[in-house]
Amino acid sequence: MNKTIKTFGLVAAIAAASSLASCVSKNNPEDESGAATIEFANPADSKIFINEGHTETVRIDLNLNNLTKQDLVIEAKSNPDKWCAADFADKEDAIVVTPGANESEEDLVAVFEVKATKEGVNPLTFTVTSVGSATEKYIRVTAEPELTEGKYGTITFNPSPAGATLVLKVETNLEKWYFGDLNMVTDDEDNPIKWYTFDKTSGRNGESLTITFSANSTTDDRMTSICLDETEGSYYSSYFSVMVTQGAKPATSVSISVYDENYEPQPVSDKTYNVPFGKDDNGINCSLDFEIEKDGSVDFLFCKSGSTEKDPAIEGVDNPWVKLSATSGIYSLIPSANKTGKDRTTDFVIFSAGSSTELFRFTITQAGE
Numbered sequence: 001m002n003k004t005i006k007t008f009g010l011v012a013a014i015a016a017a018s019s020l021a022s023c024v025s026k027n028n029p030e031d032e033s034g035a036a037t038i039e040f041a042n043p044a045d046s047k048i049f050i051n052e053g054h055t056e057t058v059r060i061d062l063n064l065n066n067l068t069k070q071d072l073v074i075e076a077k078s079n080p081d082k083w084c085a086a087d088f089a090d091k092e093d094a095i096v097v098t099p100g101a102n103e104s105e106e107d108l109v110a111v112f113e114v115k116a117t118k119e120g121v122n123p124l125t126f127t128v129t130s131v132g133s134a135t136e137k138y139i140r141v142t143a144e145p146e147l148t149e150g151k152y153g154t155i156t157f158n159p160s161p162a163g164a165t166l167v168l169k170v171e172t173n174l175e176k177w178y179f180g181d182l183n184m185v186t187d188d189e190d191n192p193i194k195w196y197t198f199d200k201t202s203g204r205n206g207e208s209l210t211i212t213f214s215a216n217s218t219t220d221d222r223m224t225s226i227c228l229d230e231t232e233g234s235y236y237s238s239y240f241s242v243m244v245t246q247g248a249k250p251a252t253s254v255s256i257s258v259y260d261e262n263y264e265p266q267p268v269s270d271k272t273y274n275v276p277f278g279k280d281d282n283g284i285n286c287s288l289d290f291e292i293e294k295d296g297s298v299d300f301l302f303c304k305s306g307s308t309e310k311d312p313a314i315e316g317v318d319n320p321w322v323k324l325s326a327t328s329g330i331y332s333l334i335p336s337a338n339k340t341g342k343d344r345t346t347d348f349v350i351f352s353a354g355s356s357t358e359l360f361r362f363t364i365t366q367a368g369e
Helices: none
Strands: 003-008 037-040 047-050 058-065 072-078 084-088 094-099 108-116 124-130 138-144 155-157 164-172 177-183 196-198 208-213 222-229 240-246 254-259 265-267 272-277 288-294 298-303 322-327 330-335 344-352 358-366
Touching: 037 124, 047 058, 058 124, 072 084, 084 108, 084 124, 094 108, 094 124, 164 222, 177 196, 254 358, 298 322, 322 344, 330 358
Parallel strands: 047 124, 155 240, 272 358
Antiparallel strands: 003 138, 037 058, 058 094, 072 108, 084 094, 108 124, 138 164, 164 208, 177 222, 196 208, 222 240, 254 265, 254 288, 288 330, 298 344, 322 330, 344 358
């Protein structure tokens, strides 16, 4: 079952009114099936939202089979104070919706039905909502495959190294949503390297966004952030944001170089390395810094000493006594001062991605007195 991630944003002004894209309509009065039908060219037109009291017209394209516009009528099922009008376009098989201004805090809602004068034709119903100033705007997304929500509400997605497709179905009361991203994979001149594509940059309620991630043939993980927002050009949104990390193929080996007192990297010949921290060692100035050369993707885990079992004193703790940091390809194990009066230990283990295959282990000890 798909997991629906709901993210609510604060009310904010939209920079400019949006115009709904028109589609080529189909009119086939000689359909061999003989069935007369009315359909939306874009199913999203069944629920139209208008923000900030906009009064620009909205066009709804229709697909007609064995019918013409002359066979149809539009009936208002609900339209308080006739704040909204709907009529057929002069030439195209389309409906033109003309909303009135909404200057209130409450939503204005109109419901229209498109019916055929012939019998046996299913009518179409569409709703027009002008969102009031006191109504909270929202974007809700159903994702396939499902997304992961972390401990602090962070939403993540991890496409397979072989490639993956992510489909986001959007439910919103925004007039228009925009796709934004921040691709963190760049070349030597900081130009983004393309490794995923998307089928649209904006949309409306009821529409879907498809993002396709290519296979990762490199030895490094790839990262980007994607979002849906009410303004164009965003790379993070309080409405809906996802951090995407795509691993490379699992590594089979790693080579570690540890920085010495002159800050020169020194290769480590063994598959283990002992890290002794002093009782008062605290912060980045006391860290152990190292580089990793690898032939694929790896996972990191602080483990109980001498085991591959997660160390609960480190993993999942808000302020662990030792933590990992990474900047520009240099990793750092950073301690905090030991005030317990006792020695403490943990191991930092590098695994082949997605497996229990151990590639390297740092054994960490901090004196207690």
